[in-house]
Amino acid sequence: xxxxxxxxxxxxxxxxxxxxxxxxxxxxxxxxxxxxxxxxxxxxxxxxxxxxxxxxxxxxxxxxxxxxxxxxxxxxxxxxxxxxxxxxxxxxxxxxxxxxxxxxxxxxxxxxxxxxxxxxxxxxxxxxxxxxxxxxxxxxxxxxxxxxxxxxx
Amino acid sequence: xxxxxxxxxxxxxxxxxxxxxxxxxxxxxxxxxxxxxxxxxxxxxxxxxxxxxxxxxxxxxxxxxxxxxxxxxxxxxxxxxxxxxxxxxxxxxxxxxxxxxxxxxxxxxxxxxxxxxxxxxxxxxxxxxxxxxxxxxxxxxxxxxxxxxxxxxxxxxxxxxxxxxxxxxxxxxxxxxxxxxxxxxxxxxxxxxxxxxxxxxxxxxxxxxxxxxxxx
Numbered sequence: 001x002x003x004x005x006x007x008x009x010x011x012x013x014x015x016x017x018x019x020x021x022x023x024x025x026x027x028x029x030x031x032x033x034x035x036x037x038x039x040x041x042x043x044x045x046x047x048x049x050x051x052x053x054x055x056x057x058x059x060x061x062x063x064x065x066x067x068x069x070x071x072x073x074x075x076x077x078x079x080x081x082x083x084x085x086x087x088x089x090x091x092x093x094x095x096x097x098x099x100x101x102x103x104x105x106x107x108x109x110x111x112x113x114x115x116x117x118x119x120x121x122x123x124x125x126x127x128x129x130x131x132x133x134x135x136x137x138x139x140x141x142x143x144x145x146x147x148x149x150x151x152x153x
Numbered sequence: 154x155x156x157x158x159x160x161x162x163x164x165x166x167x168x169x170x171x172x173x174x175x176x177x178x179x180x181x182x183x184x185x186x187x188x189x190x191x192x193x194x195x196x197x198x199x200x201x202x203x204x205x206x207x208x209x210x211x212x213x214x215x216x217x218x219x220x221x222x223x224x225x226x227x228x229x230x231x232x233x234x235x236x237x238x239x240x241x242x243x244x245x246x247x248x249x250x251x252x253x254x255x256x257x258x259x260x261x262x263x264x265x266x267x268x269x270x271x272x273x274x275x276x277x278x279x280x281x282x283x284x285x286x287x288x289x290x291x292x293x294x295x296x297x298x299x300x301x302x303x304x305x306x307x308x309x310x311x312x313x314x315x316x317x318x319x320x321x322x323x324x325x326x327x328x329x330x331x332x333x334x335x336x337x338x339x340x341x342x343x344x345x346x347x348x349x350x351x352x353x354x355x356x357x358x359x360x361x362x363x364x365x366x367x368x369x
Contacts, residue, residue, distance in 0.1 A: 019273075019274070021276050024276070040275055040276060040277040040278060041275050041277075041278060041280070041282070042266075042267040042282055043248065043249065048266070054263055054265060054266070055261055055262065055263070055266045056265070056266055057266055057267050059276070060267060060269070060273050060275070060282045061269060061273075062269070062273055065269055065270060065271075107261050107262070108261075110260070110261040111260055111261030111262075114260035114261065115260045115261070118260075122259065122260065122261075125251075125252045125254070125259035125260075125261075125262055126259055126260060126261030126262045127261070127262070128249040128250045128251060128252075128259075128262055129249035129251070129262055129266065129267070
């Protein structure tokens with residue numbers, strides 16, 4: 001079936017079965033390979049994108065549920081918060097192998113868009129579903145806090 | 154411990170065991186003929202209690218039957234009294250370890266980060282992720298994990314803790330609410346609550362009609 005959705009600001013029409021995971025469409029049809037497959041069961045967070053501005057695990061999101069919705073992937077992130085996260089990630093050298101990092105960044109931006117000055121507990125709660133096998137959690141938390149400090153000033 | 158024991162009795166053994174647990178000493182008499190089935194998929198229907206003449210005893214027995222649904226993991230997992238939901242038949246803490254927030258999760262990790270408008274089968278393995286529109290945690294005032302049937306009954310009747318619902322509203326909620334309905338349509342890999350929503354609603358209506366008395 002043909003499904004129309006907005007991806008990174010562009011309206012895209014994809015021909016896919018309604019139950020096809022969004023992640024499949026992003027990577028295989030639209031060639032947006034920044035979002036990663038990790039577990040396929042919404043346990044690791046590597047596939048995190050934004051749907052209408054909220055974090056969403058694309059591996060368990062049927063593309064048929066997204067007609068007319070706005071999807072943002074790591075390739076399409078922009079704006080002050082995204083810039084602050086980008087800079088903080090580089091400053092703290094947050095990634096190690098990098099596989100989980102697009103999901104981590106998408107969660108960071110989703111958190112800071114809603115809670116620009118998160119307490120440590122807010123950061124922990126937001127990132128509870130983003131696993132990093134390299135265990136870069138300390139650097140990620142420092143980067144989120146650093147990005148928070150630079151937003152709006 | 155005693156709460157857990159009482160709940161275990163209500164869950165696992167039903168009405169007959171409630172007497173042994175110190176609960177209401179009422180057993181359901183055989184259902185009258187021509188009054189519909191007395192049980193549907195492990196949940197007794199109101200017909201099974203029609204022979205209990207005393208309203209207070211009948212209401213208590215009806216509510217105890219309702220707790221087979223309300224204490225079932227499909228319902229209770231999202232009715233915690235603390236900060237986070239449970240999952241699975243063993244009611245273990247939710248993984249990832251999500252927090253209640255405003256009932257819809259934390260900023261950046263809302264319930265909808267994973268749970269959509271309907272159950273979704275995993276694409277690469279067995280099982281499914283549950284969903285409904287909206288997928289949400291019951292407010293803490295409506296948490297009942299660890300309560301016994303007596304405390305639960307008092308809670309659901311208390312409009313300061315039940316979302317301002319009248320008894321009629323409770324009947325409507327239990328009969329029609331879409332999240333309540335999910336308990337019988339939980340998706341691949343999860344056992345449904347006993348009975349069906351129509352029977353649960355009918356039990357609730359019969360309990361209210363009998364005076365909404367609570368198990369002792």
